[in-house]
Amino acid sequence: MSKVMISPNKYMQGVGALKEIGKQICAFGSKAFVTGGRTAFSQTKDIIAASCAEAGIECVFEGFGGECSQAEIQRLKSTAEANGANVIVGVGGGKVLDTAKAVAYHMQLPVIIVPTIAATDAPCSALAVIYTPEGVFESYLVLPKNPDLVLVDPQIIAKAPVRLLVSGMGDALATWFEADACYRSNANNIPGGKSTAAALNLARLCYDILIEYGFQAKLAAERGVATPALERVVEANTLLSGLGFESSGLAAAHAVHNGLTVLEATHHAYHGEKVAFGTLVQLVLENRSKEQINEVLEFCVSVGLPVTLAEIGVTEIKHDDIMKVAQAACADGETIYNEYVPVNPEIVYSAILAADAIGTAFRAK
Structure with a gap:
């Protein structure tokens, strides 16, 4: 292809x-x-x-x-x-x-x-x-x-609420990990082909800019000014993330976001905030290294992105609710099947709870 x-x-x-x-x-x-x-x-x-x-x-x-x-x-x-x-x-x-x-x-x-x-x-x-x-x-x-x-x-x-910029970072955060998952599984991208080297590198650049400039950009936005750091993050959130996800593909992070929308308690959380938690779930699904997970956790906490279910509105964890999320994330045609690891509702259910536990423990440090 x-x-x-x-x-x-x-x-x-x-x-x-x-x-x-x-x-x-x-x-x-x-x-x-x-x-x-x-x-x-x-x-x-x-x-x-x-x-x-x-x-x-x-x-x-x-x-x-x-x-x-x-x-x-x-x-x-x-x-x-x-x-x-x-x-x-x-x-x-x-x-x-x-x-x-x-x-x-x-x-x-x-x-x-x-x-x-x-x-x-x-x-x-x-x-x-x-x-x-x-x-x-x-x-x-x-x-x-x-x-x-x-x-x-x-x-x-720069004049918009800071939470919106941070939410964009959460959406962009998933770009590299989903692109990498699709590449490893040889999945199709959004237009129905395979990823180019250019798209993969743009997805990685998106992640690198967030890690390097995300916190500085947030501080600039808090003062309502367009600094070079903010301009780079705006480009990452808007252009690089768009090119990266579309021409490389989506995977678990966005599927988990879609699953979370079935819970009314999450409706106040922005798209990128739920995607950020979905990214953590994806890292657990893929059994990523402690160092990689910690880098993501440190970034999320530094800019104010959620790393626990409670932070996106799920303050009481109920088996049936989390299973509904997992089942919706694994619906026919969902992007979670672009993963290179096995997935089903039970596996995703476990990953959601494990991600919440990891985020909770990190917050408690």
Whole structure:
């Protein structure tokens, strides 16, 4: 089977980059349908409107309903069609960006992605994660192409809540370990091929940047400033993690995340926070070395990522609940089967409890 690597058509990152969005939209259309959440619009709407007016682009702004569900995708699609849009722009976090990608896909239009947080690797991917209106994972929508443009302004991201940046580090943390697992098992990546050496090395670079600059980036974000360390972590969370997971593959960490969504107690935890705990579960499944596990634990604790079930909301451990998580993680078609070690609900159940015990013991030091 051939090796396949995919990526956004264009990635643009820089302080003040959002002011150039009007010029960038010109390459794709003349009437933009822009969707975003209330907070994202409060930070960006005036800048986008001014830049588009200067470039002669007509804009229609529509608020995002809060969940990347089939119903919300259809609602926004109908509104965009009614307004005669010929380019879709998504502004905000992972769920609105995935929704914008899905809307553009169903309308067969170009899509421009403007993340205002660095909380997930959603911006660059040819993938939309679909949830029920209640927030339970439903399915993956694999798209035929990546976004046409991903425009990232670290100055805006630096003003976002620090927890969101840290959550993005949790999502990015899984990238290398899942890529490595897929390579060892000879699993297919998201576009259906095998990983390239470039994708594997980008996944590893993502991990190395987090370990080297993650804590510094968090401190910068706490002061609301875009330092070189923060810019590197924004690139790792957004671009490197996106390229790494998509062109190398997903494995146990994201499957465990999906499993955790069946427990209502975890719904307050962000995607990357659950993925971080899922990464620890994956390391236990793979029987990784004490040194490797400790490096991950030290990183997570330093930046504030969860390493126990209690930290993602599961304060009372019940056999039935943990087994539900394990069974959901092992559902047909889940990415956990890309692992190079045996997996089944009983094995995953044990790994979840062992990971929680390891994290609890580390916290107690």
